Every structure is written in C-alpha cells, then in structure tokens.
Amino acid sequence: MNIALRTAKIAEFCARNPWLILGTALMLSLLAGWATLQLPIHTSRQALLPQNTEVTQRFNAFLKNFGAASDLMVVLEGAPREELEAFADQLAVKLRQEPEIGQATSRLDMTFFLDHAYLLLPPDGLDKLAQLAKQPILPSGGLEANLSRALAWSKDHPSLGGTETDLQTAEASLNLTLFLLDEWQRWLSAETLPASLDWNRLLASHGASGMSDGYFASHDGRMLFLFVHPKNPSGDFQSLGPFVDKVKLVASALAEQAKIAGRVPPTLGLTGLPAIEYEEYVNIQKDVRMVTITSAGLVAALILLVVRSLRWAVLIFLPMGLGVLWSLGLALISVGHLTIITATLIAIMFGLGADYGIFTSSRIAEERRLGKPLVEAIGIGIGSSFIPVLTAGGASLLIFGALISVDFPGFAELGMVAATGVLMVLLSTWLVQPALYALLPPKLKALPAPAGNPPPRARNSRQAGRPKPIVLILTISIAIACAVFGGLKGLAIPFDYDVLAMLPVDSQAAYYQRRMVAESDYQSEVIIFTAKDMTEARRIHDEAGKFKTIAQVQSPTQLFPIDADERLGKAVDIGDSFARTDYLNQVAELSAAGLSAKSYTSLQALLENAPAILDEAQEQAFSAGHASLVESLEKIRERLSSISEKLAADGEQGRLRSESFLRALLSGADAGLKVIDGWQQAKSLTPEQLPPALRDRFFAADGSIAVYAFPAKTVYDPDNLAALIQDVYSISPEATGFPTTHQAFSKAVVDGFTRGTQLALALCLLWIMLVTRSMRGFTLAALPLLVGGGWMLGLMALSGIQYNYANIVALPLVIALAVDYGVWFSYRWNELKNLSPLQVSLTAGKAIGLAAGTTLAGLGAITLASYRGVSSLGLGITIGLLCCLAATFFVAPAIGQLLDSKRKP
Numbered sequence: 001m002n003i004a005l006r007t008a009k010i011a012e013f014c015a016r017n018p019w020l021i022l023g024t025a026l027m028l029s030l031l032a033g034w035a036t037l038q039l040p041i042h043t044s045r046q047a048l049l050p051q052n053t054e055v056t057q058r059f060n061a062f063l064k065n066f067g068a069a070s071d072l073m074v075v076l077e078g079a080p081r082e083e084l085e086a087f088a089d090q091l092a093v094k095l096r097q098e099p100e101i102g103q104a105t106s107r108l109d110m111t112f113f114l115d116h117a118y119l120l121l122p123p124d125g126l127d128k129l130a131q132l133a134k135q136p137i138l139p140s141g142g143l144e145a146n147l148s149r150a151l152a153w154s155k156d157h158p159s160l161g162g163t164e165t166d167l168q169t170a171e172a173s174l175n176l177t178l179f180l181l182d183e184w185q186r187w188l189s190a191e192t193l194p195a196s197l198d199w200n201r202l203l204a205s206h207g208a209s210g211m212s213d214g215y216f217a218s219h220d221g222r223m224l225f226l227f228v229h230p231k232n233p234s235g236d237f238q239s240l241g242p243f244v245d246k247v248k249l250v251a252s253a254l255a256e257q258a259k260i261a262g263r264v265p266p267t268l269g270l271t272g273l274p275a276i277e278y279e280e281y282v283n284i285q286k287d288v289r290m291v292t293i294t295s296a297g298l299v300a301a302l303i304l305l306v307v308r309s310l311r312w313a314v315l316i317f318l319p320m321g322l323g324v325l326w327s328l329g330l331a332l333i334s335v336g337h338l339t340i341i342t343a344t345l346i347a348i349m350f351g352l353g354a355d356y357g358i359f360t361s362s363r364i365a366e367e368r369r370l371g372k373p374l375v376e377a378i379g380i381g382i383g384s385s386f387i388p389v390l391t392a393g394g395a396s397l398l399i400f401g402a403l404i405s406v407d408f409p410g411f412a413e414l415g416m417v418a419a420t421g422v423l424m425v426l427l428s429t430w431l432v433q434p435a436l437y438a439l440l441p442p443k444l445k446a447l448p449a450p451a452g453n454p455p456p457r458a459r460n461s462r463q464a465g466r467p468k469p470i471v472l473i474l475t476i477s478i479a480i481a482c483a484v485f486g487g488l489k490g491l492a493i494p495f496d497y498d499v500l501a502m503l504p505v506d507s508q509a510a511y512y513q514r515r516m517v518a519e520s521d522y523q524s525e526v527i528i529f530t531a532k533d534m535t536e537a538r539r540i541h542d543e544a545g546k547f548k549t550i551a552q553v554q555s556p557t558q559l560f561p562i563d564a565d566e567r568l569g570k571a572v573d574i575g576d577s578f579a580r581t582d583y584l585n586q587v588a589e590l591s592a593a594g595l596s597a598k599s600y601t602s603l604q605a606l607l608e609n610a611p612a613i614l615d616e617a618q619e620q621a622f623s624a625g626h627a628s629l630v631e632s633l634e635k636i637r638e639r640l641s642s643i644s645e646k647l648a649a650d651g652e653q654g655r656l657r658s659e660s661f662l663r664a665l666l667s668g669a670d671a672g673l674k675v676i677d678g679w680q681q682a683k684s685l686t687p688e689q690l691p692p693a694l695r696d697r698f699f700a701a702d703g704s705i706a707v708y709a710f711p712a713k714t715v716y717d718p719d720n721l722a723a724l725i726q727d728v729y730s731i732s733p734e735a736t737g738f739p740t741t742h743q744a745f746s747k748a749v750v751d752g753f754t755r756g757t758q759l760a761l762a763l764c765l766l767w768i769m770l771v772t773r774s775m776r777g778f779t780l781a782a783l784p785l786l787v788g789g790g791w792m793l794g795l796m797a798l799s800g801i802q803y804n805y806a807n808i809v810a811l812p813l814v815i816a817l818a819v820d821y822g823v824w825f826s827y828r829w830n831e832l833k834n835l836s837p838l839q840v841s842l843t844a845g846k847a848i849g850l851a852a853g854t855t856l857a858g859l860g861a862i863t864l865a866s867y868r869g870v871s872s873l874g875l876g877i878t879i880g881l882l883c884c885l886a887a888t889f890f891v892a893p894a895i896g897q898l899l900d901s902k903r904k905p
Contacts (some may be wrong), residue, residue: 008383011434013368015378018435025432028321032329038333041338043175048410048745056743058736062528065700067102067233070273070738072247074226075512078267082195084224085215087266091254092226100246103229105693107214112691114675118571119559119685126570129676133577139815143590147602154609161344174632177476180665181639187661188646188654197664225522229696230274237281244270244278261560271512271523273738276499279509280867287865291874294864298857306850311442315361318855319432321354323425330424331417336847341410342417349418353425354858355820355851356393360385360429362847364437365444374441378434386430388827391771391781392820393426395764399816402760406752412879415756418510418816472898479891481789486794493793496802497746498716502869505844521552527709527728528737534560537705541639543731544709549724556698556705561684575679583673591666596661605642611637619682694902715739718746745805753808760812764819772826776899780826784892785819788884795879806869810876817855817877818884821848826890841893852885 014021021486050056065255074091076084095104118126183197198221216225228247232239245272255265270278277342303313327349331338364381372380403415467475498508517523529544531537536556541555556728560569595603614637620630647654687699698706713720715738725743728735765782770780792814799805835843859881862874 003164004383006383007386007430008379011382011430012375012379014431014434015375015438016728018438021431021435022439025428025435027320029325030829032326035329035332036325040336043108048341048408050407050409050744050748053744055736055740058734059741062530062706063233063701065530065704066706067696070526071227071229072244072270073267073272073512073516073522073524074228074247074251075516076224076226076266077222077269079264081198081221083263084266087254088215088224088226091405094250094254095226095228096248098246098250100231101228102231102698103227103555103693105227105229106224106891107216109695110214115213115678116559116682116685117675118279118567118574118679119561119564121320123563123567126567126574129574130570130577132831133574133581142593142696144596144602145598147599147606151602151609153818154606154613157613166605167629170626170629171632174629174636175636178632178635178639180774181636181643181753184661185639185643185646185657187664188643188657190652193657193660194664197667197668200698209778216522217582218516220519221435223515223519225516225520230717235277235771237278238882240274240278240281269508269512270432271509271516274504275509276513276524278380279503279507283504283865283867284870287862287867287870290819291865293869294861295858298861299854302853303354303850304854311440312361314440314509315433315436315442316354316357318436319357320425320427322432323353323428324349324421325427326415326424327421330420334420336415339410339413339466341414342354348402349425352396352422352817352855353429354854355817356389357433358425358851359389359392359820359824361432361437362544365442368441368444374438381431382434385827387771388823389426389429391768391827393422393824394768394771394821396816397422397426397765398763399760399812399819401750403812404764405758405759406756407753408748410749411752411756414809422816428510431721467894467897469898472894476891476898477893479787479887480783480790483790486790486792486797489797490793491791493797494802495746495750495808496804497718497721497742497892498714498743499805500716500873502804502806502867504866504868514714521710523710523714525711525715526709526743527724527731527735527739529707529709529728529735531565531707532703534705537707538562540707540731544728545706547727549712549720549727550709552696552710552711553707555707556687556690557696557707559690560687564684568684571679575676577681578676579680584677586668587666587670587673591663591670595655595662597655600655600658604644604647605781609856610640614640615725711739715742721746721847725792749805749808753803753812757812757815760815764815768819768823777826777830780829780892780896781819781822781898783895784822784825784887785815785884787891788818788887789814789880791883791887792876793881796876801872801876804869804872806867807873811871813859813877813882814884817859818881821849821884821888822892824848824851825888825896829896837893837897840896841889845871845889848885848888 037079051060076088079087085107092104092106095101113120121129185196186198216227217223218225228620230239230243232243234240251268255268258265298316300313303316330338331342334340360382363385364378367377367380368374370377397419400419403411404419406412406415426550500507500513503510512522527544527550529537529540531540537555538557540552541557544550544553565802614633618630618633621633650657687695690698697708700706711720711724713724715721719738721743724739728740764785765778768781769778772781789811792811824847829840832840832843856878860874861880863871863878865871865874
C-alpha cells in the first residue's frame with residue numbers, strides 16, 4: 001500500500017470519527033494552552049546573544065558586580081540655563097525617592113571636588129598656589145592706582161621678549177583671557193544682567209565641556225542630561241517597563257507643577273539604551289497585536305470573498321490555529337521561553353499555515369465535484385495532496401530547521417519554534433481538517449463543464465496559439481538572466497548596523513541619542529573597563545585618553561593620584577599659608593570699591609593701547625612658529641575692539657555693567673579663597689568617603705574599579721566600531737559594555753544569516769529533488785522559487801533597501817513561504833495530464849493565488865508596523881512573495897510546456 005493510500009485511509013478514519021478526533025485535539029489544545037501560559041517571554045536583548053561567549057560572560061559579570069551597565073538619560077532643553085539646572089536638581093531628588101530608581105544624578109558634587117581640588121590640580125599648579133600665598137593679589141593702592149600703572153606701562157613698555165613661558169602655559173593664559181573677555185562682552189550686551197559667569201565655556205576649552213557647576217551638558221550648554229540608574233539591572237521589560245514609566249510619570253508631574261507655578265517647563269526627552277529598548281519593545285508589541293488582528297481579518301476576509309463560505313474559512317483557520325497553539329505549548333519544552341523574535345511566530349504561521357489547508361481542501365472539493373461520497377472524497381483529497389503538501393511543508397521545516405544550527409540564539413530559537421509550528425500545522429491539517437470537513441462540509445458551487453477533448457477547431461485554435469519553443473526559451477532565459485542579475489546585485493546589499501534606524505520615524509530616544517553624539521561628549525553606548533586595583537585603573541585611564549576614538553574617560557583615578565600623600569601635605573601647607581594672608585579682606589575691599597569713574601576712564605584708555613601690544617606679541621609668536629598663539633591673539637584683539645566700542649557707546653551704562661562684571665569675578669575669587677582656607681583640615685581620601693553617586697558608579701563590592709570611556713563617534717557605523725574596539729582591546733582584552741556586545745551581536749547576526757540561508761536553500765532544494773525524483777518535477781517545483789528569489793534581491797538592491805537586524809530573515813522566510821507555489825504547480829502539472837497548460841494554470845492557479853493572497857494578507861500587514869525594523873521585514877517578504885508568485889504564474893507554465901512538448905495543447 002503506497003503512502004497516498006495509507007494517508008487516505010487515515011483521513012477517512014478521522015472523517016468517520018470526527019468527535020473522537022476533535023475531542024483529542026481539544027484536550028491537546030487545553031494542555032498546550034496551559035503550557036503557553038507558563039511560557040516566559042524574555043524581552044531583553046541579552047536573551048538573543050550567545051551566552052557561552054567571552055564577550056557575553058564579561059558583560060554579565062559586570063552586571064553582577066555593578067548593576068545595570070547603561071543609564072536612562074533624561075534630556076532637558078528649551079529653557080534658560082538657570083531654570084534647567086533648578087528643574088534638573090528637583091527631578092533628581094524626586095526620582096531618588098522612587099522604589100524603581102537606584103540612582104538619579106543631575107550633577108556632580110562640585111563642593112566635594114573643590115574641597116579635594118589639590119588632588120586634581122597638576123603638580124605645578126599647587127606650587128603656583130604656594131607662591132601666590134607670598135604676594136598680594138594686587139600691589140598697594142587699590143584698583144585705581146594699579147590701572148594707572150598699567151596704563152603708563154602700555155604707553156611706554158619694554159620689549160615683550162625674554163620671558164620664559166612654555167607653549168602650554170601661554171595657550172592656557174590666552175584661553176583664560178578670551179573667556180574673561182567673552183564674559184565681559186556678555187555682561188555688556190545682555191538684556192538682563194547675568195547671574196554668574198558661564199564657566200562651562202572655559203571648561204570646554206580644556207576638554208571638560210558640559211561640566212559647568214557639575215551639570216552634565218551639551219557643548220553649548222543648552223541641553224542638560226540626567227543619568228538615571230534602575231534599581232533592578234534586568235533588561236527584561238517586566239523590570240524595564242515600570243522603571244521607564246516611573247521616570248516619565250515623575251518628570252511629567254514636575255513639569256506640570258512648573259506650569260501651575262507660572263514657569264515655562266523645559267522640554268523633556270528620554271534616551272539611552274533603556275529608552276531605546278523600551279521604545280523597541282512597546283512598538284513591537286503594539287505592531288504584533290496590530291499585525292495579528294489585521295492579518296487574521298484580512299486572511300478571513302480574503303477567504304470569505306473568494307470561496308464565499310464561512311465553513312471554508314473554519315476548515316482552513318481552525319487547524320492552522322490549533323497547530324500554532326500546539327507549537328507554542330511545545331516551545332516550553334524545546335526552548336523554554338520566547339524572545340522578541342520568536343514572539344512573531346503567530347504572524348509567520350498565519351502566512352504559512354493557511355497554504356496547507358487551502359491545498360488539501362481544494363482537492364477534497366474537486367473529488368466531491370466528481371460525485372464521490374463525502375468521506376471517500378475527504379480520503380482521496382487528503383491522500384492525493386499528501387505528497388505535495390509534505391514536500392512543501394517538509395521544505396519549510398528543513399528551512400527553519402537549518403536556522404537551528406546557527407550560533408545566533410535569536411535565529412536558532414526562531415528556527416526551532418517555527419519548525420515545530422510547521423510540523424504541528426501539518427499534523428493538524430491532515431488529522432483535524434478531515435474531521436471538521438465531515439461535520440461542516442461546505443456547499444459547492446455549480447460544477448463547471450466537464451473537461452474533455454475539445455472539438456477539432458478549438459484544438460487547432462489552441463495549437464495555433466501555443467507559444468513556439470523559441471518564445472518559451474526566450475521567456476525563460478530572460479527570467480533566469482534577470483534572476484541571476486538580481487542575485488549578483490543582492491550580494492552587494494549592505495547591512496545597516498544602526499539600531500536607531502529601526503525605531504519609529506518619530507522616535508524620541510533615537511532623536512536625542514543622535515543629538516547627544518553630535519552635540520556632547522556623552523552617549524549611552526559606553527565602553528566599560530574593569531580594574532582589579534587603582535594602579536591598573538590609572539593605566540587604563542591614561543591609555544584610553546590618548547585614543548581619538550574615545551571622546552571622554554571617566555574614572556576615580558584623578559581623586560586617587562599616585563602622589564596623593566605628597567599633595568595632601570602641600571594642600572595643608574597652602575591652606576595654612578593663605579590663612580595668614582589678607583586676601584579675603586583685599587577681595588572684599590575691591591568689591592566694595594567697585595569701578596570708579598576714574599578707574600573706568602583708565603580702563604578705556606588701556607583698551608585703546610592694547611592693540612599695539614598685541615601686534616608685538618603676534619610678531620613674536622609668528623617668528624617662533626606658534627600659529628595657534630597668533631590666532632588666539634587675533635581673537636583677543638577682536639574682543640577688545642568690540643568691548644572698547646561698546647563702552648564708548650554706552651557711557652555710564654557701560655561703567656555700571658563693567659562694575660557688575662568685576663564684582664562677579666571677585667565673588668568667584670572669594671569662593672576659591674574660602675575653599676583653599678578649608679584645606680587646612682584636609683584628610684586622606686578613601687573610596688568610602690566618595691559621594692554615593694560616585695562610589696556606586698566606580699566601585700564594586702568585590703573591590704574592582706570601573707573606568708568608563710565614551711566613544712567619540714557613533715558605534716552604529718561598522719568602521720567606527722571596529723576602530724574603537726581595536727583600540728579598546730589594545731588597552732584591556734577584558735573590556736565590556738554595549739559597543740563590545742553590539743559588535744558580537746552584529747557579527748553573529750550577519751554570519752548566522754549567511755550560513756543559515758545558504759544551508760536552508762541547499763536543504764530545500766535537496767528535499768524537493770528527493771521527493772520529486774525527476775529532473776522535470778524538480779525544475780518545475782524549484783525554478784520559480786529560485787527565479788523569484790533572484791528578482792526579489794534585484795528589486796531590493798535597486799530600491800536601495802538595506803538589510804537590518806529585523807529584515808535580514810526575510811530571504812529564508814520567503815524561501816519557506818514561497819516554496820509551496822512551485823511545488824503545488826509541479827504536482828498539479830503532473831497530475832492533470834489530460835488538461836491543457838492553460839487549464840492546468842487556471843486550476844492550480846486558483847489554489848496558489850488564494851494561498852499567496854492569504855500569505856500576503858498575513859505577512860504583508862507587517863508593512864504597516866510603526867517599528868521600521870518590522871515594517872522593513874514586511875516589505876522584504878511582500879516583494880519576495882510577489883516575485884515568486886509572478887514566477888510561478890508566468891515562468892513555471894513556460895518551463896512546463898518546454899519540458900513537456902508532447903502534452904496536448
């Protein structure tokens with residue numbers, strides 16, 4: 001007994017005992033439903049990475065010691081700097097009170113850093129402070145007398161040469177002068193007097209941009225950043241979701257309070273990896289729900305529209321749905337969980353599973369139309385379609401099974417779950433559909449005219465209309481040539497490594513992340529080094545700071561220099577020395593005296609004499625080959641000229657504003673003197689004495705020390721990432737952080753896609769060859785798939801579509817989905833030998849068209865997704881299916897006629 005007859009007998013048994021079969025299916029479904037409810041969904045990206053690799057193990061080890069590796073970043077902009085700072089401080093305080101928040105940092109504790117500035121200053125800086133304690137701030141006579149002396153010197157000064165000053169010191173002095181002149185000009189031009197000096201611009205010139213008063217800011221100071229650390233470091237959405245939601249809630253409530261108080265609240269934005277993963281998950285979940293509902297509705301509507309029978313829809317949908325449910329239940333045993341990739345299984349099965357039910361039910365209907373009894377028609381229909389359905393389903397199973405072999409767990413688990421899904425849908429179609437068909441046999445349309453031998457005139461007409469062999473050969477050759485061209489073009493389709501490009505067009509996280517990279521030294525994709533002690537941490541900090549691929553390095557090493565004890569002794573001595581001076585009183589007297597009319601006049605005259613002095617300084621700098629000094633001196637000349645013109649135009653108003661600026665400078669000096677005075681009580685610093693935000697960030701419970709390096713360029717460019725990682729691993733092979741895992745993730749995805757797709761195609765073709773057992777059958781079944789796949793790649797390349805982490809699986813999915821069309825056409829071509837090529841095409845084309853329509857409705861709906869990674873997957877699948885469908889309808893008949901030239905016309 002052959003396999004078709006055995007299958008027919010099993011189908012007849014199911015049709016005669018429908019309640020037994022459906023009762024068993026119900027019990028299995030209840031068990032699978034219970035298992036599905038127990039199935040955890042791992043939403044973290046870490047769940048997609050190979051867990052046995054060194055890069056993943058290093059990252060997991062860091063998470064265990066330090067907690068979350070990436071902060072959520074709250075971006076504030078759109079308000080005056082003073083209001084941004086006040087809002088940032090209030091928000092940080094409120095966030096720290098929430099149970100989901102581990103730490104919220106709006107600024108560094110600058111008081112702490114000032115109190116320990118002796119640890120941060122260069123060694124010669126401490127020596128200069130010690131010398132400063134031995135001389136007054138200004139010679140005797142006050143500001144008026146000293147301005148008079150300066151004016152006299154400017155009129156008749158000795159040569160500027162002969163002063164021993166190194167280039168670095170000269171550049172620092174000129175930068176400070178430029179800063180003070182810019183601030184003076186700001187004081188003169190502002191509509192309202194500034195509250196304080198903008199030290200951020202000075203810090204930026206020394207490579208410490210964005211740190212004015214300890215706040216984390218953009219280069220221009222118009223954006224502030226809060227770093228928010230979650231209490232739970234898990235990347236799963238069960239922890240990530242409440243964390244991000246709480247930050248949003250607290251920030252929105254504080255902004256509303258600002259509105260009620262009559263203030264304009266800053267514009268709020270969230271970015272950083274937690275925000276990106278949050279948006280990713282929320283949008284994918286929303287899209288999956290939308291796609292599932294939309295695809296189910298479209299598939300049902302299409303089936304009802306074509307067959308005009310609710311029973312037909314039930315016969316196709318219910319077995320498919322049961323198969324999907326069973327496969328989800330088995331996933332608890334096979335992989336133990338779902339991920340954001342395998343969770344898309346339902347949408348995939350909607351597109352794939354319906355094909356089998358359409359093919360088998362169409363054959364049963366044909367047998368019924370021939371007058372066979374219902375049970376016998378069911379048996380013959382299932383039995384006769386078993387081989388082609390097994391061929392198509394087996395090919396899909398092997399294609400998904402090939403993905404199991406790849407090293408990237410995201411693809412391997414998708415292959416396992418999808419392969420199980422195909423197998424379960426096949427079993428459900430062969431066992432449950434016969435039982436359903438016996439209980440709910442659809443009404444059939446009126447039988448068409450019997451297909452017999454046409455009258456001679458009609459036969460001659462068709463004979464005359466048969467394409468000539470040269471036309472068939474030309475058609476097939478053009479199709480294959482286009483496919484080859486497309487395949488070659490497809491090899492050059494680039495891979496887009498930018499995760500941000502997959503987020504929705506209006507993604508807030510992507511918008512602010514790109515701005516942070518462009519406008520600040522901060523970004524969420526940070527490199528993390530871990531050191532066993534402070535000596536190693538110092539080495540890492542120093543070496544990392546030398547690479548152009550790294551914009552900024554953060555570590556505690558500057559607070560723990562190797563000569564800390566020596567510095568401490570000097571700081572105590574300096575504090576004692578300054579305490580014995582009269583500096584504080586001198587500053588107070590200068591501030592009280594202000595800028596008198598006489599001093600103001602001398603100041604204006606001094607500004608007028610300055611250009612001649614600058615000319616001489618520029619000549620000397622030029623002669624010495626110091627182009628940078630020449631440029632800085634020219635900028636100073638421009639500032640002095642502008643200030644002089646402004647003072648001349650403003651008169652008394654200029655004097656009052658200049659006096660206000662002078663007092664702001666003296667206020668800063670007063671604060672600095674008081675800090676130095678406090679050094680008298682300086683003690684040795686230990687990690688335990690650090691502010692909690694610093695201690696928790698840099699020191700782990702096991703004593704290891706973290707050093708953070710912010711990349712200078714985006715890590716989503718593969719060339720930038722490769723250069724960065726090369727530099728990073730040259731410093732320490734133990735480095736971790738998102739850039740390292742992202743590189744491993746990218747390599748695993750691309751390698752897995754390449755190897756998995758090649759293996760899937762090879763297994764698919766080998767399977768079709770084994771089952772068809774003839775070159776003609778193999779060619780008819782496989783060539784439409786190959787031609788359509790080539791066309792797909794060519795259209796993608798010509799349209800500028802790039803691969804990304806989501807749509808890269810489109811090609812193997814298209815192979816699994818579209819293999820059905822050629823297989824079914826080949827089977828029907830060989831079976832309907834008494835029909836003409838046109839009649840075969842029409843008969844097979846109805847089932848193929850309906851199958852393709854349901855697949856396009858099921859998976860084509862993905863193109864509507866807001867998450868661009870998912871929508872690009874839908875676009876790729878839609879292009880591929882349409883290409884394979886066109887190849888089946890137009891190329892396959894030409895191949896059939898060419899290979900079977902003796903077939904009746």
